Amino acid sequence: MPVWRRRKAGEIAKDVYLVGGPGYTDFEDCLVYAVNCGKAVALIDCGAGRSVKQIEENMKSAELDPEALEALLITHLHIDHVGGAAYFRERYGVKVYMHELDAPVLEQGDRVKSAAYAYGVSLKPCVVDVKLRGSGGEIRVGNKVFEWVHTPGHTPGSISILLSTNGERVLFAQDAHGPFSEEWGSNLSQWADSIRKLLKESFTVLAEGHYGVFSREEGLRYLRDLLRQHGFLAP
Ligand SMILES: [Zn+2]
Numbered sequence: 515m516p517v518w519r520r521r522k523a524g525e526i527a528k529d530v531y532l533v534g535g536p537g538y539t540d541f542e543d544c545l546v547y548a549v550n551c552g553k554a555v556a557l558i559d560c561g562a563g564r565s566v567k568q569i570e571e572n573m574k575s576a577e578l579d580p581e582a583l584e585a586l587l588i589t590h591l592h593i594d595h596v597g598g599a600a601y602f603r604e605r606y607g608v609k610v611y612m613h614e615l616d617a618p619v620l621e622q623g624d625r626v627k628s629a630a631y632a633y634g635v636s637l638k639p640c641v642v643d644v645k646l647r648g649s650g651g652e653i654r655v656g657n658k659v660f661e662w663v664h665t666p667g668h669t670p671g672s673i674s675i676l677l678s679t680n681g682e683r684v685l686f687a688q689d690a691h692g693p694f695s696e697e698w699g700s701n702l703s704q705w706a707d708s709i710r711k712l713l714k715e716s717f718t719v720l721a722e723g724h725y726g727v728f729s730r731e732e733g734l735r736y737l738r739d740l741l742r743q744h745g746f747l748a749p
């Protein structure tokens with residue numbers, strides 16, 4: 515995989531901050547984003563669970579008050595994205611949003627489907643307050659509107675999230691790159707359709723779940739390269 519430019523830590527677009535992930539919290543965490551929604555704060559994914567305190571500290575250094583946390587938008591069922599959910603819901607009363615097809619894994623603390631066993635941790639079960647249904651919709655948090663799109667393939671209930679902020683349009687594609695396993699219900703042809711769907715979106719910034727933050731041009735190239743690697747696009 516090509517090495518992509520990573521933007522500086524902190525604010526990746528107006529009101530959007532990188533607060534977790536390798537180099538920010540724990541190397542096992544996905545990239546965790548916090549969004550300033552005026553009086554409220556939203557988190558997109560929450561890491562594997564060991565680094566919730568460091569996520570709070572990173573929020574504070576971005577001048578975001580953890581006490582203002584209102585929403586946790588979860589992109590899919592893997593431990594590196596959902597591990598901190600129970601903590602944030604118990605500590606701050608955040609409303610947890612997740613697609614209905616992936617939600618049971620978090621609600622049941624499924625160590626196999628979440629891949630928690632591979633990280634040597636357990637997944638604390640957590641109530642999913644809002645189960646997203648269908649192919650897409652909107653989630654309002656404070657002064658922001660998050661548009662979610664069902665992008666199955668990596669897992670059955672994977673979603674991508676779009677946020678318009680100050681002229682930028684940020685696409686949180688999280689685990690667009692895969693990997694794939696029958697254990698989690700991966701489906702490669704659904705995945706290819708999902709990536710094609712993302713290629714049609716009018717994003718200006720692509721925030722990936724592990725590989726960094728890309729400009730539109732880099733992001734398009736990245737998504738097309740993924741299709742190519744799996745034989746869905748001619749070399
Ligand atoms: Zn991941």
Ligand SMILES: [Zn+2]
Pocket residue numbers: 590592668689692693
């Ligand atoms: Zn994943």
